[in-house]
Amino acid sequence: MSAKDLTEALDKLMKAGANVPAEIPAMKTRGAAPEVKASALLGGSGSGGIASPLVETAYANRTFHATVNIASTDGLFTLKIKPVKEVKFLDSNLRPVTIEFKSP
Numbered sequence: 001m002s003a004k005d006l007t008e009a010l011d012k013l014m015k016a017g018a019n020v021p022a023e024i025p026a027m028k029t030r031g032a033a034p035e036v037k038a039s040a041l042l043g044g045s046g047s048g049g050i051a052s053p054l055v056e057t058a059y060a061n062r063t064f065h066a067t068v069n070i071a072s073t074d075g076l077f078t079l080k081i082k083p084v085k086e087v088k089f090l091d092s093n094l095r096p097v098t099i100e101f102k103s104p
Helices: 003-018
Strands: 068-071 078-081 084-090 096-100
Touching: none
Parallel strands: none
Antiparallel strands: 068 078, 084 096
């Protein structure tokens, strides 16, 4: 690129920049849902949620899925496992919490 071409290109860029408005207008809202302002209460004495820490009530209260055989990738070893189905806890407010696991 010659010095003349570079000078002309820079001159065009400078002139193009002069036509840009000082402030870009905000985009108009799109879509079916109208713009809505809302607020939410934070904190307070809500009744939902789990208060941590969770403490397991008793190991004996656990329930298990049926026994599953898992083979190693080379097929030399097979593990028999009994996956946990349900564990019962108490949160720090002494409310019961149950966690259920899907069958593998």
